[in-house]
Amino acid sequence: MGWAGNVLGWFSRDLAIDLGTATTLVYVRGKGITLSEPSVVAIEKQSNSVLAVGAEAKRMVGRTPGNIVAIRPIKDGVIADFAMTERMLKYFITKAHNRNAFVRPRTIVGVPSRITEVEQRAVRESATHAGAREVYLIEEPVAAAIGAGLPITEPSGNMVVDIGGGTTDIAVISLGGIVCSESVKVAGDRMDEAIMGYIKRRYNLLIGDHMAERVKIEVGSAYPLEEQKTMMVKGRDMISGIPRTVMVNDAEIREALEEPIHIIVNALRTALENTPPELAGDIIDRGVVITGGGSMLPGLSTRFQEETNLPIITVEDPLTSVVLGVGKVLDEIDLLKKVSLMTPERTMR
Numbered sequence: 463m464g465w466a467g468n469v470l471g472w473f474s475r476d477l478a479i480d481l482g483t484a485t486t487l488v489y490v491r492g493k494g495i496t497l498s499e500p501s502v503v504a505i506e507k508q509s510n511s512v513l514a515v516g517a518e519a520k521r522m523v524g525r526t527p528g529n530i531v532a533i534r535p536i537k538d539g540v541i542a543d544f545a546m547t548e549r550m551l552k553y554f555i556t557k558a559h560n561r562n563a564f565v566r567p568r569t570i571v572g573v574p575s576r577i578t579e580v581e582q583r584a585v586r587e588s589a590t591h592a593g594a595r596e597v598y599l600i601e602e603p604v605a606a607a608i609g610a611g612l613p614i615t616e617p618s619g620n621m622v623v624d625i626g627g628g629t630t631d632i633a634v635i636s637l638g639g640i641v642c643s644e645s646v647k648v649a650g651d652r653m654d655e656a657i658m659g660y661i662k663r664r665y666n667l668l669i670g671d672h673m674a675e676r677v678k679i680e681v682g683s684a685y686p687l688e689e690q691k692t693m694m695v696k697g698r699d700m701i702s703g704i705p706r707t708v709m710v711n712d713a714e715i716r717e718a719l720e721e722p723i724h725i726i727v728n729a730l731r732t733a734l735e736n737t738p739p740e741l742a743g744d745i746i747d748r749g750v751v752i753t754g755g756g757s758m759l760p761g762l763s764t765r766f767q768e769e770t771n772l773p774i775i776t777v778e779d780p781l782t783s784v785v786l787g788v789g790k791v792l793d794e795i796d797l798l799k800k801v802s803l804m805t806p807e808r809t810m811r
C-alpha cells in the first residue's frame with residue numbers, strides 16, 4: 463500500500479462511539495455501524511480478569527455463579543466504573559476494527575449532556591488508553607439531533623428528547639449548542655424496575671431484569687392500546703420459593719409504568735417552561751423529536767402529544783440516531799468545531 467493508501471486507510475478508520483448505559487454502538491468511517499452490543503462486562507472476581515464483554519457478558523447477568531460478576535460500568539448515564547469502561551471500550555474498539563489492535567483511530571464519543579469536567583476527562587482517558595488517537599466529545603442530544611437530520615446549526619430552536627436506558631435527556635438546541643436542557647435518571651431501566659416492583663407486589667412473584675424488559679417490550683405501553691395484549695411471565699414465588707408463571711395484560715403494565723412515565727412527562731414540561739420564548743415558538747412549529755430506545759414504547763408519542771399539545775416527531779431508528787449523528791460529524795470538520803466539547807489532548811506516539 464502506497465502513501466495515499468495509507469492515508470486513506472488511516473482516515474477511513476476514524477470512529478464514532480455512542481457509549482450508552484444499555485448499548486454501545488461503534489460507527490467506522492466509510493463503513494457504517496460495525497458494532498452494537500450491550501454495555502456489559504463479565505469478570506472473574508478473584509483474578510479480576512475479564513471473561514466476556516458485550517452480548518456474551520449480558521447473557522451472564524443474573525445467571526452468574528458466585529465467583530463471576532457481570533457489571534454495567536455505565537449507570538444512569540454516567541461512568542460508574544472507570545476501569546471497566548476502559549476495558550469495555552478497548553474490546554469494542556478492537557472488535558470494530560476486526561481486531562487490528564495497531565490502528566489508532568481518531569475518535570468522537572457521544573456523552574451525556576451535563577457531564578462534569580472530571581467525567582469528560584475520564585471518558586477521554588478511557589478512549590485514549592483503549593487505543594484512540596485524538597478524542598473529541600459531543601453531547602448526546604446534539605448528536606441525536608444531527609442524526610435525526612435537524613438543522614441544528616441554524617438560529618432556530620430544535621427540541622430533542624432522548625429516552626435511553628439510564629437517562630432521559632431533553633435539550634433545546636440552536637446554533638449548534640444546547641440552549642437549555644433537562645435530564646432525569648428515569649428511562650428504560652426504571653421502567654423495567656417498575657414492572658419488577660409491580661409484579662412483586664401484585665403477584666408475589668420475583669422476576670429478573672431480562673424478563674422485565676421483555677414484558678415492557680411485548681406488552682408495555684404509555685397510552686391505551688387498540689387491542690388488548692397478554693403475556694405469560696415466569697419468575698420465582700416469593701413465599702414458596704418455587705418457579706411460577708402468571709399472565710399479565712397491557713392495562714396492568716401500563717399502570718406499572720405510570721410512575722416513570724409521569725416523571726418523564728414532568729421533565730418535558732419543565733424543559734418547555736425553561737425554553738426562551740423565541741425558541742419555544744420554533745418548537746410549536748417544528749415539534750418535539752423523540753428518540754432513544756425508550757421512545758419505542760407504544761403510545762408514548764400520543765401521551766406526550768396529549769400532555770403538551772405539541773406535535774411529536776418520532777425518528778426512523780431511535781437506537782442509532784446518536785451514533786449516526788456522531789458519524790456525520792466525523793465527515794464534517796466544520797461541524798465538529800461547532801459542536802464538540804473542549805479541545806482534544808493530542809496523544810502522539
Ligand SMILES: Nc1ncnc2c1ncn2[C@@H]1O[C@H](COP(=O)(O)OP(=O)(O)OP(=O)(O)O)[C@@H](O)[C@H]1O
Nearest residue numbers: 482483484485626627628629650754755756758759
Ligand atoms: N420496543 C421497545 N419498547 C420500549 N423500550 C424499548 C424498546 N426497545 C428497546 N427499549 C429500551 O430502550 C432502552 C435502551 O435505549 P438506548 O439504546 O437508546 O439506551 P442507551 O443509549 O444505551 O442509554 P443512555 O442513552 O441512557 O445512556 C432499554 O431500556 C430498552 O429496554
Ligand SMILES: [Mg+2]
Nearest residue numbers: 482626754784
Ligand atoms: Mg443513548
